[in-house]
Amino acid sequence: MAPLDRSIVANVPIFASLSADDLDAMLCDARSVRYPKDSSVFDQGGEAHSFFVLLHGHLRVEKTTPQGQQIVVRYVSAGELFGVARALALKNYPATAIAVVDSVALSWPSALWPQLTAKFPALAAGALQTVGSRLQDTQDRVLEMSSEQVEQRVAHALLRLAKQAGRKVEHGVEIDFPISRQDVAEMTGTTLHTVSRILSAWEQQGLVEGGRQRIVLRDPHRLFEIAEGQGK
Amino acid sequence: MAPLDRSIVANVPIFASLSADDLDAMLCDARSVRYPKDSSVFDQGGEAHSFFVLLHGHLRVEKTTPQGQQIVVRYVSAGELFGVARALALKNYPATAIAVVDSVALSWPSALWPQLTAKFPALAAGALQTVGSRLQDTQDRVLEMSSEQVEQRVAHALLRLAKQAGRKVEHGVEIDFPISRQDVAEMTGTTLHTVSRILSAWEQQGLVEGGRQRIVLRDPHRLFEIAEGQGK
DNA sequence: GGCGGAACTTGTTTTAGCGCAAGCTCCCAG
DNA sequence: CTGGGAGCTTGCGCTAAAACAAGTTCCGCC
Structure with missing residues (x-):
């Protein structure tokens, strides 16, 4: 596979605090994948094999009840970290991610998460921040729905x-x-x-x-x- | 202040993976505080000066809109980590925590978070897991409210x-x-x-x-x- | 180029549960 | 032991929005 140049992640906030060398090291383990419009990146309930950074495009993340009722959890835009189920100690993805336009994402095997965070503590801090702001958004949504x-x-x-x-x-x-x-x-x-x-x-x-x-x-x-x- | 013995946190899951020495080191920086029934541990909008682990009792975490509408975000039980706003890169607490019965919590200055997580990576991992499961719960709540x-x-x-x-x-x-x-x-x-x-x-x-x-x-x-x- | 279906609009009916209002009960303070 | 008030119950009407029910439009595909 062609090696990934670090310029492709120039606009990814979570990588902003990594040094050039560290970035190269991380990108060594990454794969770049293209997801055509309407295809799924991962599926609710499926094994959480990878985590991702979206390079280009938009994803819709949706969640379905056993009874078939569905909600849109959020939309993912370029530059965002997503699919970090494994880092939250989940074995399976809790939702489905669908490309709403042709999209490109970097992916890493979930199994590497422990080593990567050990080597790059900024990654753990960034993930915490990402998940934290999602939590904020979701709580705001509950407040909205209530009031x-x-x-x-x-x-x-x-x-x-x-x-x-x-x-x-x-x-x-x-x-x-x-x-x-x-x-x-x-x-x-x-x-x-x-x-x-x-x-x-x-x-x-x-x-x-x-x-x-x-x-x-x-x-x-x-x-x-x-x-x-x-x-x- | 009397030194804190590590036995008091024997039942705190987030500390389970720390060695006895590491635990002692963490407890060095901790203060134990008692919160009488109906008193607040921290207030929505207030500066996020500390993070906490609840040792005993129960807290109600609530959030209020500018218009005065209020929701209960969750209840905190003994053994849980809470008030980690600063770790999520928030300067202020996004909600208010009230003791619903007489309660006791350990607290650390938020400023120590970076050093503590650097020294004890398990702490970062634990926090990520805690926040992740809250996100799960909150999303489930949205799903419930929708369907x-x-x-x-x-x-x-x-x-x-x-x-x-x-x-x-x-x-x-x-x-x-x-x-x-x-x-x-x-x-x-x-x-x-x-x-x-x-x-x-x-x-x-x-x-x-x-x-x-x-x-x-x-x-x-x-x-x-x-x-x-x-x-x- | 026309067929089929997904996306959307719009009207009517129905109902869950909110807002308002009144009154009760039990605990605590004085 | 006696107010007073917080917490709770209950009835009634009303309304926002869901359910039901036809359409219409527009796009992609054969």
């Missing part, structure tokens, strides 16, 4: 998506990957129907612009007011 | 409490600390009223036994069925 109306939750979700994966376009900010009403519903704990109604209403008012698996925020500030409950 | 009815969520919450802090009593399992209907409501994203109604109904059927800030599960198996949706 906010559906409309506010959808507004929050769109703003978060725009922040994480927004692309400036002519009339506002577009979410930079295909996302359906169903996906938004699964992020906010509601139904496809309700999301569709809300987006339709907002489109009337010129707050957003829709389309098949496409969402453009035309008035983020107003959306923010709605999210905070000032709206209406 | 389950209030009755199921309350059943799940009670079962989880019983597992974490249940005490066998004559007619079943009692939650081992004072807990109000309001608290259960804040754990499940519902209202005091609805919880009260549900518990009253269950009490009629002999599934639980109530009282002021007291809950006894008399038929955990039946509750489990309700939680899984088989019930009704």
